[in-house]
Amino acid sequence: MVLATLVPCFAMARKRTKKTVSLITAASADRYELYEGSVYDPDADHDFLVKTFQARRKRRPLTLREDFAGTSKLSALWIQNHGKTKAWAVDLDSEPLRWGYERHLEPLGEVGKRVVQLQENVLEVQTPKVEIVTAFNFSYWIFEQRALMLTYFRQVCAALENDGMFVVDLMGGPDVQQACEESREEESGFTYTWEQETMDAITNHIDCHIHFEFEDGTKMMKAFTYNWRVWGLPELRDIMLEAGFQAVDTFWEGADKHGAGDGIFKKASSAENEATWIAYLVAWK
Ligand SMILES: C[S@@+](CC[C@H](N)C(=O)[O-])C[C@H]1O[C@@H](n2cnc3c(N)ncnc32)[C@H](O)[C@@H]1O
Numbered sequence: 001m002v003l004a005t006l007v008p009c010f011a012m013a014r015k016r017t018k019k020t021v022s023l024i025t026a027a028s029a030d031r032y033e034l035y036e037g038s039v040y041d042p043d044a045d046h047d048f049l050v051k052t053f054q055a056r057r058k059r060r061p062l063t064l065r066e067d068f069a070g071t072s073k074l075s076a077l078w079i080q081n082h083g084k085t086k087a088w089a090v091d092l093d094s095e096p097l098r099w100g101y102e103r104h105l106e107p108l109g110e111v112g113k114r115v116v117q118l119q120e121n122v123l124e125v126q127t128p129k130v131e132i133v134t135a136f137n138f139s140y141w142i143f144e145q146r147a148l149m150l151t152y153f154r155q156v157c158a159a160l161e162n163d164g165m166f167v168v169d170l171m172g173g174p175d176v177q178q179a180c181e182e183s184r185e186e187e188s189g190f191t192y193t194w195e196q197e198t199m200d201a202i203t204n205h206i207d208c209h210i211h212f213e214f215e216d217g218t219k220m221m222k223a224f225t226y227n228w229r230v231w232g233l234p235e236l237r238d239i240m241l242e243a244g245f246q247a248v249d250t251f252w253e254g255a256d257k258h259g260a261g262d263g264i265f266k267k268a269s270s271a272e273n274e275a276t277w278i279a280y281l282v283a284w285k
Pocket residue numbers: 040067068069070071090091092093096120121122123136137139142226
């Protein structure tokens with residue numbers, strides 16, 4: 001696991017590589033460019049999806065529905081990696097969809113047309129049956145009631161081919177249940193801060209924010225805010241099974257010699273409740 005100083009913050013702070021983002025001040029910066037430059041790099045997710053599906057189903061998956069797609073970056077990667085792939089990218093908000101279209105899809109010309117962006121609610125969207133549905137960066141934690149989570153998982157199960165796979169990521173461990181703030185400087189001239197407010201002990205509700213600060217001292221506070229419930233792994237697995245999935249596998253991250261996360265996720269049925277951890281849950285239809 002990646003153990004940070006003070007109270008570690010995992011959320012939105014992993015699976016990234018250094019990017020060049022040209023910006024100088026809060027006034028000139030583009031918050032999606034900052035987000036993609038500091039938070040989200042879907043390469044690891046992409047490789048995990050292909051490898052995990054192929055290992056069980058003995059074929060290369062071709063169709064993906066990216067729920068909570070934001071800028072649709074995973075979908076863009078999906079269709080570039082194989083000539084017969086298709087993706088549906090679903091998000092409620094037209095702004096990141098449009099940004100992602102202009103940044104990631106339009107430049108690809110004909111290839112980019114293999115991604116269908118849908119500005120819709122994941123609870124209601126209708127798409128052709130796909131082999132894989134994803135809900136990454138903990139976005140599905142927006143559903144704070146069990147009944148709503150069950151409705152969502154049922155919707156996903158119905159949207160999958162008969163041998164389809166649903167993948168979510170999650171974080172946990174005692175440090176995820178308390179307030180934390182963690183910053184790091186990015187090479188391209190800004191500082192990224194993840195702030196998580198204290199978890200409500202009764203509802204498990206948390207409010208989280210991403211802030212950016214620039215070398216000239218200007219700040220973009222609350223560039224992104226997330227209001228979530230912290231869900232436990234066993235309860236999510238139980239809801240997936242109740243929603244109709246046949247089996248749910250947990251993929252746990254290994255550690256390097258310094259105890260930091262090594263980015264390699266392996267199937268596990270038991271694990272130590274480290275201070276902070278992340279995992280994938282893979283539900284099979
Ligand atoms: C944390 S962002 C995730 C973006 C992207 N998947 C990533 O990992 O970087 C969450 C996204 O979920 C979208 N969202 C929230 N509730 C939704 C819903 N019910 N249906 C579809 N999209 C939703 C928001 O508009 C936002 O773009």
